[in-house]
Structures are given as structure tokens and as C-alpha cells.
Amino acid sequence: MALVASETEVQSAPLTKKKEDDEWKEFYIYMGGFEKLGEEAIVDVMKMYTRSSKIKNVPMPSMSNAACALKDALAKDPYSLLKMNNLGYQYWKDGQSEQCLNVLMRGWKRANEIPDEGKRFNFLMKVCELSFGFWKFKQALAVFRDIIEPVDEKFLKPYLILGTQVWAANGDLQQSLKFFQRSIENESFKVAVRVLAIVALELKKAGAFEAAKSSIENLAGDGASDHPDILMVAEFCESHEDRKKENNSIELKQRAVLYGGVGMGVMIILMFLYWLESSSLAKMKV
Numbered sequence: 001m002a003l004v005a006s007e008t009e010v011q012s013a014p015l016t017k018k019k020e021d022d023e024w025k026e027f028y029i030y031m032g033g034f035e036k037l038g039e040e041a042i043v044d045v046m047k048m049y050t051r052s053s054k055i056k057n058v059p060m061p062s063m064s065n066a067a068c069a070l071k072d073a074l075a076k077d078p079y080s081l082l083k084m085n086n087l088g089y090q091y092w093k094d095g096q097s098e099q100c101l102n103v104l105m106r107g108w109k110r111a112n113e114i115p116d117e118g119k120r121f122n123f124l125m126k127v128c129e130l131s132f133g134f135w136k137f138k139q140a141l142a143v144f145r146d147i148i149e150p151v152d153e154k155f156l157k158p159y160l161i162l163g164t165q166v167w168a169a170n171g172d173l174q175q176s177l178k179f180f181q182r183s184i185e186n187e188s189f190k191v192a193v194r195v196l197a198i199v200a201l202e203l204k205k206a207g208a209f210e211a212a213k214s215s216i217e218n219l220a221g222d223g224a225s226d227h228p229d230i231l232m233v234a235e236f237c238e239s240h241e242d243r244k245k246e247n248n249s250i251e252l253k254q255r256a257v258l259y260g261g262v263g264m265g266v267m268i269i270l271m272f273l274y275w276l277e278s279s280s281l282a283k284m285k286v
Contacts, residue, residue, distance in 0.1 A: 024082055024119055025089035027126040031158035031198075038191045042229050046236055049198040055133035058095025066090050074103075081107045081114060085123055092126070101130040108143060121150055128162060137169040157183060161198060168202035177208050181215065189219040193229045197236070204237050 031037075037045065063071070070087040077083055084107040091100035104127045114120040124147045131140035144166045150156050160183035168176035180199060184192040196203075196216050203209040213230065220227050 025086050026122045029158055030129040031161050034157045037194050042197055045194045046197050050201055054135050055097045057098055064094050132166055140166045141170050164199045165202045168206040171206050173206045173208045176206050180212050192216055192219050197233045200233050200237050
């Protein structure tokens with residue numbers, strides 16, 4: 001009996017594997033835990049959700065076995081959106097965000113072929129989020145325009161927050177404020193000021209930060225301008241701008257030193273060539 005059971009298990013294993021391979025993997029939605037945002041300290045919110053540099057891959061010695069298998073499967077069926085999605089999911093799970101974006105971008109323009117509206121939303125939100133995270137702002141906006149606004153409240157706020165960031169990163173003050181106002185609609189001050197913290201750097205870039213801050217102050221009521229959470233977000237923006245200017249200044253100095261060194265080297269070479277030419281002419285006269 002034990003032998004029969006063992007044979008049954010061996011025979012049924014490939015069917016289970018096939019079922020797993022055919023299953024559409026869904027990414028974690030950007031800001032998927034929005035309902036818990038008010039529970040987080042504002043400092044933690046800024047640490048978790050603001051980005052002052054591009055996304056970086058997790059260092060890995062080699063591609064995982066799971067990713068290798070999915071990559072081979074996609075190579076055999078290169079037009080399969082299911083296989084693109086699942087390979088991208090595995091890359092994302094392995095912390096290889098750049099590879100994830102690259103493979104998902106292959107299916108971006110065919111996303112309308114994904115019949116399930118929820119899966120299509122999940123797919124495009126991840127493409128947009130990663131494009132934004134790699135500072136490919138125009139690409140992020142192009143992808144965002146293809147996302148159909150969700151009806152489900154659970155997904156609407158993440159969609160609006162990402163929209164605020166993407167529009168603001170592209171310098172569109174009007175659209176970024178429009179999406180920001182909708183993202184804080186019917187929210188308490190505690191949640192709204194945390195949304196401001198998440199999108200502050202992008203709004204600052206678009207010149208929309210002060211207008212957004214005024215909306216939050218109106219929610220807070222009297223003495224809002226001195227509220228510690230609002231002050232913290234404003235100070236965070238200012239310190240980021242100061243660091244940016246300082247980095248630009250250092251970069252300019254480094255370039256000046258580099259160009260100066262190159263110029264000096266060229267001058268020395270020219271002087272040496274002139275000396276060689278002069279010496280050669282002097283010998284010819286002799």
C-alpha cells in the first residue's frame with residue numbers, strides 16, 4: 001500500500017507544478033497598507049515612503065533557480081503575458097527591481113490583453129511604481145495614463161498617491177494638486193499630513209508644496225502652522241533641498257578640478273610637442 005501511495009504522489013506532482021506555473025502572480029500594491037498609515041509615526045512614514053535616490057537591486061551572486069526556470073519558460077513562449085508577469089514577480093521577490101521592470105515593460109503596451117481588471121491594474125501599477133523609482137518620470141507618466149482608475153476604495157488611495165507623485169515629478173502643478181486633494185479627501189488630519197509627507201519632495205519639485213501644505217493646515221484648524229507634524233514635513237523638504245544644493249556644489253567643484261587637470265595635461269603635452277618640434281628644427285639647421 002505504501003508503494004502504491006508513493007507512486008501516486010510521484011505521478012501527481014507534475015500536475016501540481018503545472019498548476020503553479022499557470023497561476024498569475026500578483027505584486028504587492030504600492031501603498032497597499034494605506035488603511036494603517038495613521039498608525040505610523042510621521043518620521044517612519046518619511047523613512048519608508050520617500051525616495052531621495054533611485055531604487056537599487058539587492059546584491060546577489062547569481063540569479064535564483066526559480067528566476068532561471070521562469071526565464072527559460074519565457075524564452076520558449078516569448079509573447080506570453082503570464083510568463084512575463086511571473087518572471088517579473090520572481091525578480092521583484094528576489095530584490096532585482098531593474099530586471100523586474102525590464103521584463104514587465106515588454107508587456108506594458110499589451111496590458112489591455114489581460115482580461116482580469118484587477119490583475120491588469122496590479123501589473124500596470126508595478127510598472128509605473130518601478131519606472132518612478134528608477135527616475136524614469138516620463139515613462140512612469142505614460143504608464144500611469146494607461147491605468148484605469150479603480151472603483152475599489154482599497155486601491156483608489158494608492159492610485160491617487162502614486163498619481164500625485166508621478167504628475168509632480170513631471171512638473172505638472174495643476175494635475176499633482178488635483179490628485180493630492182483627492183488622496184486626502186474624507187481623511188483625518190493625522191492621515192492627510194502623512195500623505196503630504198509621502199509626496200512632499202515631488203510636490204516641492206513641481207512648486208505645489210506650499211499649496212498642499214495650506215490644505216493640510218486647514219484640516220488641522222487653529223495653530224496648524226505650528227503643528228509638529230507639519231513643521232517636520234516642511235523641515236524635511238528644506239533639508240533635502242539644502243543637501244541637493246550642497247551635492248550640486250560638490251559636483252561642480254569636482255568637475256572644475258577634473259577639467260582643470262585635463263586642461264593642464266593638454267597644455268603640458270602641447271608644450272612638450274612644441275619643444276620637440278623646436279629641437280628638430282634646430283638640428284636641421286645645424
